[in-house]
Every structure is written in C-alpha cells, then in structure tokens.
Amino acid sequence: MPTPVQSSAASIGSVDARRVEDALSLIAPKWTSWAAQTLAQQGHPMRVREVAARLPFIGEQLVGKRLAQMQADGLVVRTGSRFGAPYQLSEFGESLPPVHRALSDWSQSTLSLGKVAGAERVEDAVRRLGRRHTTSVIQVLDTGPTRFVDLAEEAGLDTNATWYRLHQLQRDGLVARAGSRHGAPYTLTDAGRALGPVYAAVSYWSNPAVAGRDSSAPVPVAAAARSHASVPLGSDGGRTAAALRRSAAAPSDLFSHAPQPQPRVPAAVTAQSAPGRRR
Template identity: 60%
Template sequence: MSTLTQPSSSQTGVDRAQRIEDALSLIAPKWTTWVVQTLAQARQPMQVREIARQLPFVSEQLVGKRLAQMHANRLVTRGADFRAPYQLSEFSTSLAPVHQALANWSHDHLQLLPGGVAVAERVEDAVRRLNLRHTTAVIQALDAGPLRVVRIGEVVGLDDPYTHQRLVRLTADGLVTRTGPRHGDPYTLTAAGRALGPVYAAVEHWTAPTAAALPAATPTPAVIRTRSALPARPDGIRTAAALRRSPTAPSGLFSHAPAPQPRVPATITAQSAPARNR
C-alpha cells in the first residue's frame, strides 16, 4: 500500500476528509473549471476579456472576479502589473486527472444530467455535490455499512439536527439513501456514493505534493459561498476524536490507488454551453 492510501499515525480519517474538502473547495466556485480548461486549451497567457470571449455565457466582470479568486487560491498566476495576462499555475496544470475522475463519476453514476453535457459542466456539478463541509466524513462513515442518524453523528462529531440536514442534502444529491421507509431506518451509500473512491484518490494525489501549504479557498461573497476550508472549530476536534474511537474510521473509499487518467479533451468544453439556471 502506498503512502497515499495509508495514513500516517498522526493523520486521522477526519484529517483526510477535511483535506479533500479543502481541495474541492478551491475548484468549487462556479466557472472555475471553465476558466481552467479555457486557459489549458489556449496554452498561453490570456487577458480577462480574451477568456470572457471564449465563455460567452459568462460576463467579463464575473470572469474577472473568478480569476482574482483563483489567483488568491494559487490556481492562476500573472505579472505584477494589474493589466498582465493570467496563466495556469503549476498547481492548476495538474488538475486534469481530477477533472477526468469527476467527469467519469458523473457520467457513470449521475442520471440527473442530460447526455451531451460539457465536461466542465459535469465537473462543476459533481464538485457541488461533494465539497460541502462534513460531506466527505459522512460518506466515509457510511462506507463501513449502514448507520442510523445518531450513530453517524457520533462518528462524524455532529449534533443530530446538523447530521440530518447533511443527510437530506446527500440524499437529494443521490449519494446516500435510507434502507427502509421508516424514519429511524439506517442510511447507506448509493451506488454513486460507493463509486467515489477514484475521485477521492485523484484529489489526494493532486494535493499530495503541496498538502502542507494547501491554500484555504478565498470566498467571494457576492458570487459564491464556499463552505469548506474553514478555520478549525471545536466540532472538528470532536470529529477527530470520534473517528479515532470508531471502528469505522478506516475507509475503503480512501484505499484506491490513483489510476493514470487521460487529460480532459479541452476542445469539448467549447462544444456545449452549461445550463443557465444554476
């Protein structure tokens, strides 16, 4: 087993879950994937207006705001002059396997998107389902088998109302389901939830070289709310303690070695405009 798939003694399950959510939060803001793939296809620095010209369904102002946030999160770089063009950072150029894993998972396991949807749209929809705080920890807990709401809260370190709220969202997103019709019946992962191993492996592999210096996502309140990469809170401490005590802490979802993935065909991103009602 590689060091990627086997945590050290100082790395708890919640540490890995939080690191994955922090990484996903960097690419979660809407249009981030579209901008990354536009720059990747151009293979040269681009001005804001040039990027916006390639994304006619996004305003130039919004493209500028997104690029500023991506610059703060080290996904793009530029010269000292505020008029200097943007280009992908080394951190961002290695995103292709993550995009491919997310797109493959969406295509194979989510029936909520129509066929012919662009790769970038599939990636952003998939990240929207996965990046909310404590989502990865809940999925990790359920990977060991069906659990009731109270037990999930104990394992993840959350109170019952918050646990229920997260499970409602995960159910709506097609990742978990109840094992029976009664209110107290346990929850379990759906086929889509059980298939997340390659996605998590790709995200961990992407962040592994720079995990210690992983930037916290910088939210842009007027455009998007980023719920991951928050400062450590007492519930995080409780989560770590609960996972250390729980026999369900080791998770099969985190035991997949990252298989080599082909680069996302960037030309696909220009062939299909995203839904406008997001």
C-alpha cells in the same frame, strides 16, 4: 509512489476529510472549472477578455472576478505586474486535469444529467461533494448501513448538522434509507460507493509532497474559511440552469494539455451570445 488509481480501493475511508474539503473548496466557485480548462486548452497566457471570448456565456466582469479569486487561491498566476497582465495556470493549477477527469467520469457513470459539457459535470459534482462534513458522513456510511444516532456520533456532528447533511446527500442521490421503517439505517447509493477514485484524485492533488509539486505551495488555508459550507445556486441559479441546458451544445470532453487539437465552444453558441457575452 502510489497513484490515485492504485490507491482508490481504500480511498474513501483513508483520505483526510478536511484536506479533501479544503481542496474541493478551491474549485467550487462557479465557472472556476470552465476558466481553468480554457487556460489549459489554449496553453498560453490569456487576458481576461481573451478568456471571456472563449466563454461567451459568461460576462467578462465575472470572468475577471473568477480569475482574481483563482490567483488568490494559487490556481493561476499573472505573467506580469502591469494592469491587465495575462493569466496562466500555476503549477498547482496545471495539476488539476486528473481531478477534473475523475469528477467528470464519476458524474458520467453515476448521474443522469443528460448531454452536458465536461466542465459543467465537474462543477455539478463539486457542488454535491464540496459541502462541509459531506466527506465525513460518506466515510462513515462507507463502512456499511448506519443508524442516525451512530452516524452523528461517528462523524462528530450534532443532530441538526447531521439531519441537514443527510437531507442534502439524499437529494443529491448519494445516500438512501436502508428500509422504510422508522429508524432504518442510512446507506450509500451506488453513486456514493463509486466515489473512491474521486477522493483518491482530490487527496493526491491536494498533497504537494505526494504529487511532486513545490511543497512551499500547499492548499491555501483561506479557501476553507471561504467555502466550508454548501455551495448553493443562490442568485446564480438562472445562470446555472442555462449553463446546464446550453452546455449540451458544448464539447462533452474535458480540455487538456494533450497535443491533439481540443474541442471548443461551438461557433453557433459564440455568435448567439457574442455582443454582450452574457446569457
């Protein structure tokens, strides 16, 4: 059975774009990666207030909403039916680390974000990759420089959708023009061409039959309807900007189930934000 690493060479063109986007939509909501990695680090069921205590820069109410959405998406389960029952990662959620690692490694090697925590790198990467039709456009450009009209036709998009997606991908540093003249084709940047391992990991994670999980628990279809669009910063822009700044003080490594002690948000950050657990 091929692993994501073994299959990464041809992964950009061979993955199911819709499946990849559905899978990315599950981890796209802000703070999902932080919550998942906190549960993974602790390795035991946690109540909302306990997760919030580990993430002092997020309000407890928002942590509760995020965990409830993660439960609906199959990433976490509750360990009881009573009100306030603790959460823990589901089998599906426990299989996330290779995806987080691939996203973080890609960000670390191709993007200039400075000193940023691993979880924030994951969320920034998903914001760039999780928009609708992004995977299809990248797959077309992975075959070589492509003119606008041909790209739209091969990706199955109308003119407006193609312009909008290309504009976003250029802003995100994944696509560039192969020349300055009018009609010059579009091409992938180094960051875009380096996405093979990321797509391989996401595709592997999203396919329970391949990943060896219970095939009765596939990627929830509802996720596609929820976020098959851009994942904008919107009204959460201030929080996101603050996270990027303050996460420099947080550990840069991803949380995991490794037996050695894992890094935590520094005590200085906790003390600074503890009373209201808000930024």
